[in-house]
Amino acid sequence: MTEEFRRRIKNLLLLDIETVAACPSYDDLDERMQQLWDKKAGKLRKSEDTRTNAEMFYEQGAIYAEFGRVVCIAFGGFFMDEQGEPSLKVRSFSNTDEAALLREFKALLEKYPADQLILCAHNGKEFDFPYLCRRMLIHGIELPKVLQIQGKKPWEILHQDTLEMWKFGDYKNFTSLDLLASIFQIPSSKDEMSGDRVTPVFYEENDLEKICRYCREDVVVLAQVYLKLFSQNLIAEPNIVRIN
Numbered sequence: 001m002t003e004e005f006r007r008r009i010k011n012l013l014l015l016d017i018e019t020v021a022a023c024p025s026y027d028d029l030d031e032r033m034q035q036l037w038d039k040k041a042g043k044l045r046k047s048e049d050t051r052t053n054a055e056m057f058y059e060q061g062a063i064y065a066e067f068g069r070v071v072c073i074a075f076g077g078f079f080m081d082e083q084g085e086p087s088l089k090v091r092s093f094s095n096t097d098e099a100a101l102l103r104e105f106k107a108l109l110e111k112y113p114a115d116q117l118i119l120c121a122h123n124g125k126e127f128d129f130p131y132l133c134r135r136m137l138i139h140g141i142e143l144p145k146v147l148q149i150q151g152k153k154p155w156e157i158l159h160q161d162t163l164e165m166w167k168f169g170d171y172k173n174f175t176s177l178d179l180l181a182s183i184f185q186i187p188s189s190k191d192e193m194s195g196d197r198v199t200p201v202f203y204e205e206n207d208l209e210k211i212c213r214y215c216r217e218d219v220v221v222l223a224q225v226y227l228k229l230f231s232q233n234l235i236a237e238p239n240i241v242r243i244n
Helices: 003-009 031-044 053-063 098-109 128-138 162-167 177-183 195-203 208-229
Strands: 012-021 068-080 086-094 118-121 240-243
Touching (some): 003 068, 012 053, 012 208, 031 053, 053 068, 068 098, 068 128, 068 208, 118 128, 118 208, 162 208, 177 208, 195 208, 208 240
Antiparallel strands (some): 012 068, 068 086
């Protein structure tokens, strides 16, 4: 790992969020929100889609900040261990009380200088960053300075996105984190579960820790992909520290 790259990652915070539908079922939405979801589902539904609006809410509500909520935020950063070896530390915050979870994450972000902290996520600019901002505002939480990006020009925003980095200007292409992990021969984070299982695992299995393990492993994969995008060696498994 070169000295130049070490400087690049000094203030880098890698992150991933896991979201679920806002409530266990469509029937738990109030009447106004049901009507608004019906409109949303109508726009999302393809001609061959036979699912009901209720089924679509349970399966897709988590994708939209207006109809979903955050249950876990995992984050990590690179560091050099006592032997001078590149290492990675990953931990997660989780809470069934979303407002408390977001305040805890905000407090973490505010420990860093806002003009130096660089957030990085896969598809973060389209999903993770705006989702966090929207949910914070919904709960009346003032955005931390590092997420106050409204009205800023692209070059004024330090955040990075591994999907955007992989596109190299090709806006027609979407490449999943799992696909990038595969082509770079990085172990998958999908061994225990996959993203489409988060809502059922939360509401049916009541297993938030399982979701957190999955979220932390996504950050591990994100970190390794980030290294590959800069032609750096992967972090050896013994040098990856996972904190529950």
